Amino acid sequence: MTYKTLLATTALVALSAGGAHAQVIGFSQIGSESGWRAAETTLTRMQAEERGYDLRFSDAQQRQENQIAAIRSFIAQDVDAILLAPVVATGWDAVLQEAAEAEIPVILLDRMVDSSDDLYLTAVGSDLVHEGYVAGEWLVDTVAGEDCRVVELQGTTGSSPAIDRKNGFEQAIADHANVEIVRSQTGDFTRSGGKSVMEGFLQAEGGGADICAVYAHNDDMAVGAIQAIKEAGLNPGTDILVVSIDAVPDIFLAMAAGEANATVELTPNMAGPAFDALEAYWADGTMPPKFIQTESALYTQDDDPQGEYDRRKDLGY
Amino acid sequence: MLLTVKGLSKSFLGARALDAVDFDLAAGEVHALLGENGAGKSTLIKCLTGAYHRDAGEIALDDQPIDPRSTSQAQDLGIGTVYQEVNLLPNLTVAQNLTFGREPTRFGLVDARARTRMAREMIEGYGLDIDVNRDLSSYSVAIQQIVAIARAVSLSGKVLILDEPTASLDAREVEMLFKVVRDLRSRGLGIIFISHFLDQVFAISDRITVLRNGRKIITEKTAELDRVKLIEHMLGHALEHEVEAQMAAHADEQPVRPLAFSFRGIGRQGMIEPFDLDIHEGEVVGLAGLLGSGRTESAELLYGVRVALTGEARDANGPINIRNPRAAIAAGFGFAPEDRKTDGIVADLTIRENIVLALQASKGWMRPIPRAEQNRLADDYIRRLDIRTTGREKMIGELSGGNQQKVILARWLAMNPRFLILDEPTRGIDVGAHAEILRLIRELNAQGMSLLVISSELEELVAASDRIIVVRDRRHVAELTGADMTADTIVRAIAAPGTAKEATA
Amino acid sequence: MMVPTLKRIAPQLSTLVALIILITFIFPSFLNLSMVDGRLVGPLVDVAKRSAPVALLAIGMTLVIATKGIDLSVGAIIAICGASAAWAVSAGYGLGPALVIALSAGIACGLWNGVLVSMVGIQPFVATLILMTAGRGIAQLITEGRILTFTDPSFGWIGSGTLFGLPVPVWLWLATGVLMALLLRRTALGMLIEAVGINRRASALSGVNARVLLIAVYAASGFCAALAGLVVTADIRGADANNAGLWLELDAILAVVIGGNSLLGGRFSIAASVIGALIIQTINAGILLGGFPPEYNLVIKAALVVVILVLQSPNLVTHFAFLRGALPTRRPSEQVQQTGKPKP
Incomplete structure (x- = not known):
């Protein structure tokens, strides 16, 4: 039996039982290593509550064996669907096969696995290269043909967000000779890394006079860079443009104060599109595409940053 | 001559360690090298073995000038050395140690059977009945020492330097080692023997060379030297009279001294059975016994290194609580431990x-x-x-x-301090410092300080002490005073339970 | 007193000067200094300021290492103290109480380590590994897993303020270093710590209270880590439990080693360790200003550290002395040949 026919029958069973009881959904989360991850958890809970699902949450504390155990327990509880944010890419075949045999659809959140895509319904995630591209596009549009020397704060050397966000940005500025990356160093995705590297950039580039913009691979480094720029006696947001990625609450505060210019959202709301796909699937067996890309929305100072901050500040970032 | 050294000099940062020293060694001879610590013995040895490079002078082996730059070079030339601390690898087998660095191989791999055979051949004639495939550490220090000698002889084969080989051996083991040394001598090796034990030097050596302050004092046939003369050469002054005078002092009647400290029922299970001890002012109490008999343990309880589980201590003012060394020090105690390197010096x-x-x-x-x-x-x-x-x-x-x-x-x-405990104060010390420490002990107790002295050197203990307590099997078994206080009675008290009880009574 | 100290730190000082000269070749304005609004600015000032966390840690670490110990938990203590200070400030307790809370937390962490090492008898590596692992979790509990941002300007002053023309963090490590050195060398503490580090048993038999000394040393390390935590947190105006002080314990140990202090305990020099911290930060600054791609950062840093440690190694000194000793013997023979030439 293929997974698809299995799923179709499940859908029929689900339909016939439909509405009689709340859908039970198991969610195996990686952990709470970052504010973004915490926000993802909060948003998933909120989405489930809105739609009247019974969400069973399990925190794996960064360990795959905990996630596998949680999925087996979800299967034993005979849940209606499983959300999985996998901590690593490999080693999922067996447990995903078990879920398929129990006819429970699995949706991957935020990260991918190396297993065959027959073994899960769909994956929801963002496109890291695209995020970098959106940031680059914004900068190209903003400087409107004037020369712009950019310094780049990279993420942790060798990590996939650092590589992809760098690539995306470079693609966006490739055809615009006026925009040029003059210095690029790692700030390790941390606020203090961003600050100390930015201090070095400012020293190296004529006290900051030769820098037109800073592109940070995440908002935390941008917040650190903003402090460094202020301490060097310059005005971030006007003397030096600041563009970054993630859209965490603190960057909106900086935007509201006019110190940051733009951020590209890596939405923690992965559950929303996942639930949409599930509902369509439950309703009439619609198979979603194997990858659902979340929107990489651009936020600037014109997009009510104070309001965005207020909306996000309690999500657990 | 097998080995000839002429005008050897060596300085360290301006300090002259060896000053134009002459030395020679014949084949089939045991030549003892004597001197206080710092006399230049080890510098001379190190120059011979290539560990140091001499500043001036000549070394000739079989009348050929040599200039060893490393110990392995010296070994290749024929000069092997065995040190007090066996420098083999205790966690390897005897055979591995013996063949280390020249293992017989077959097809590029170590041939274990050939190695066993080779090792057996090497120790043949040393009178050892051991399994060469057992770990070296499973044998006594004496056997390890002989294994080291066997290795050195087979590697070098002309000159064998024994640097304090007997320091950690008992009398039987020393005899075993000496048998090996005599055999090697009759096989025509030249042996340089370094030791602090004069008895051993007289027992084994053919000639004696004395160094003092980096200079050669004499080289004499052993048969033509007596102990007093030898010690005079080593020290540059006479010692024997000092000890004799001290021993004579014991004949005097013991003065009555006030009690300084009294210990009642001090003990701890597994260390020593409860014992009583009174220490008078200006008194030297000796503590005799074999290693492991409980003599060091007694001292450790008195000083609070380990807490006594029973008993109490008092001084003239009442009870004192010795829960740790700091408390003991506060009560006026001091303690010079047995193992100087690990417990004494920083x-x-x-x-x-x-x-x-x-x-x-x-x-x-x-x-x-x-x-x-x-x-x-x-x-x-x-x-x-x-x-x-x-x-x-x-x-x-x-x-x-x-x-x-x-x-x-x-x-x-x-x-x-009011009360000083000295555990083996003269162990591993050259004869000059020995005498000085004995003199110091006498001086201190003349000033009213009380001392507890632990020593294996019975003659010395008898000379220094007013009273001797004998420890055996973790019990204080005898107390000797006055005329009873001789090396003989101590040995008897240690050896024979019956006589010991009589002595106590 | 002064001359031996200078002699002791001479290798570290000359290394630092050599590095500064090297960087000046790559990046000529490295030595630029100017006064802006009554404060000194320039790359060198930045180096001194950025050295603060590691220099502070190295002061405490020097003492711990002098007792033959090691303190792996200082990075985690930074996170704990930063988190507690940020929490106290944002909860409205004011700067004073926040500092007291953070410093007490640091000392408490140090006491915990000290008790494990000295009373329970756990090896320092293992004992401090416990807090290294658990500490970040504790910090996360305080910050609830996010970056705890605060706005209190007086706390921020500790990280980025200026006092008499120099950044406050520079004053902090200078003052801590000088006070600690005075405390250790004007009293008998320094010698007693060295004695315990070289031979704890012999020291205890001589009446040194090794237990209390060990606990005090770890507490001092915790205190220094708390100060570093304040600097790190104030610098970014936020407590980042995940990243604050991450791996800094290793930099601190490296600083102590570059300072020529033996990991086997004993003789120590706080000044040399602090210069070691400056050396590490100078290397970091050089890499940053040199504009190398970040993939090369660690390789360059490691290569420079290896060179520094090799140059300082006592083995090399003897080899060098040997080479020098060999040279004069060669020279006279050359002279002989030269004078010999005209003869035929």
Whole structure:
């Protein structure tokens, strides 16, 4: 039996039982290593509550064996669907096969696995290269043909967000000779890394006079860079443009104060599109595409940053 | 001559360690090399084995001038050395140790059977009945020592240097080693023998060379030397009379002295059975017994190194609670432990710092002893105890054993203790420092200080003590005073339970 | 007193100067200094300021290492103290109480380590590994897993303020270093710590209270880590439990080693360790200003550290002395040949 026919029958069973009881959904989360991850958890809970699902949450504390155990327990509880944010890419075949045999659809959140895509319904995630591209596009549009020397704060050397966000940005500025990356160093995705590297950039580039913009691979480094720029006696947001990625609450505060210019959202709301796909699937067996890309929305100072901050500040970032 | 050394000189940072020393060694001879610590024995040996490079002079082996630059070069030339601390690898088997570095191979791999055979051949004739495939560490130090000799002889084969090989051996083991040495001598090897034990030197050597302060004093046939003369050569002054005078002093009637400390029922299971001990002012109490009999354990309980589980201690003012060394020090105790290197010296601190350590600790860190005062104390004790050093800022670890011991004594003298415990104060110390420490003990108790002295050197203990307590099997079994106090009675008390009880009674 | 100290730190000082000269070749304005609004600015000032966390840690670490120990938990203590200070400030307790809370937390962490090492008898590596692992979790509990941002300007002053023309963090490590050195060398503490580090048993038999000393040393390390935590947190105006002080314990140990202090305990020099911290930060600054791609950062840093440690190694000194000793013997023979030439 293929997974698809299995799923179709499940859908029929689900339909016939439909509405009689709340859908039970198991969610195996990686952990709470970052504010973004915490926000993802909060948003998933909120989405489930809105739609009247019974969400069973399990925190794996960064360990795959905990996630596998949680999925087996979800299967034993005979849940209606499983959300999985996998901590690593490999080693999922067996447990995903078990879920398929129990006819429970699995949706991957935020990260991918190396297993065959027959073994899960769909994956929801963002496109890291695209995020970098959106940031680059914004900068190209903003400087409107004037020369712009950019310094780049990279993420942790060798990590996939650092590589992809760098690539995306470079693609966006490739055809615009006026925009040029003059210095690029790692700030390790941390606020203090961003600050100390930015201090070095400012020293190296004529006290900051030769820098037109800073592109940070995440908002935390941008917040650190903003402090460094202020301490060097310059005005971030006007003397030096600041563009970054993630859209965490603190960057909106900086935007509201006019110190940051733009951020590209890596939405923690992965559950929303996942639930949409599930509902369509439950309703009439619609198979979603194997990858659902979340929107990489651009936020600037014109997009009510104070309001965005207020909306996000309690999500657990 | 097998080995000839002419006009050998060596200096370290301006200090002359060897000054134009002549030395020779015939084949089939055991030649003893004697001298106090710091006389230049080890420098001479190190120049011969290539560990040091000489500044001037000539070395000839079989009348060919040689110039070894490393110990392995010296080995290849025919000069092998065995040290006091066996420098083999205890966790390898005897065979592996013997063949180390030249293992027989087959197809590029070590041939274990050939190695066993080779090892057996090597130790043949040494009178050892051992399994060469067992770990070296499973055999006694004496056997390890002989294995080291076998390895050295088969590697070099002409000159064998034995650097204090008997220091950690008992009498039977020494005899076993000497048999090996005599065999090697009759096989035509030249053997240089270094030891502090004069008895052994007289028993084994054919000739004796004495070094003092980096110079050669004499080379004589052993048969033509007597002990007194030899010691005079080594020290540059007479010692024997000192000890004799001291021994004579025992004949005098014992004066009645006030009680300083009394210990009642001090004991701890597994260490020593409860014992009573009275210490009078200005009294020297000796503690005799075999290693492991409970003599060091007694001292450790008295000093609070381990807490006594039973009994109590008092001084003239009432009970004192000795729960740790600091409390003991506060009560006026001092303790020079047996294992100087691990328990006594703080190797990387200077002589000055080692001397003031206990005094500073008792004053507390808030009240540092001013540097001028530290210097005065250090210089004072360096002079009074005749500590041989280039200065007070020298690391204590660089001193010879005897001088280290003097520094530790100085550490306690600076505290002016009422009761000083000395555990094996003369072990591993050259004969000169030996005499000085004995003199010091006498001086101290003349000043009213009470002492408890533990020693395996019975003659010495008898000479120094007013009273001797014999420890056997973790019990205090006998107390000897006056005329009973001789090496003979002590040995009998240690050996025969019956006589010991009589002595107590 | 002064001359031996200078002699002791001479290798570290000359290394630092050599590095500064090297960087000046790559990046000529490295030595630029100017006064802006009554404060000194320039790359060198930045180096001194950025050195603060590691220099502070190295002061405490020097003492711990002098006792033959090691303190792996200082990075985690930074996170704990930063988190507690940020929490206290944002909860409205004011700067004073926040500092007291953070410093007490640091000392408490140090006491915990000290008790494990000295009373329970756990090896320092293992004992401090416990807090290294658990500490970040504790910090996360305080910050609830996010970056705890605060706005209190007086706390921020500790990280980025200026006092008498120099950044406040520079004053902090200078003052801590000088006070600690005075405390250790004007009292008998320094010698007693060294004695315990070289031979704990012999020291205890001489009446040194090794137990209390060990606990005090770890507490001092915790205190220094708390100060570093304040600097790190104030610098970014936020407590980042995940990243604050991450791996800094290793930099601190490296600083102590570059400072020529033996990991086997004993003799120590706080000044040399602090210069070691400056050396590490100078290397970091050089890499940053040199504009190398970040993939090369660690390789360059490691290569420079290896060179520094090799140059300082006592083994090399003897080899060098041997080479020098060999040279004069060669020279006279050359002279002989030269004078010999005209003869035929």
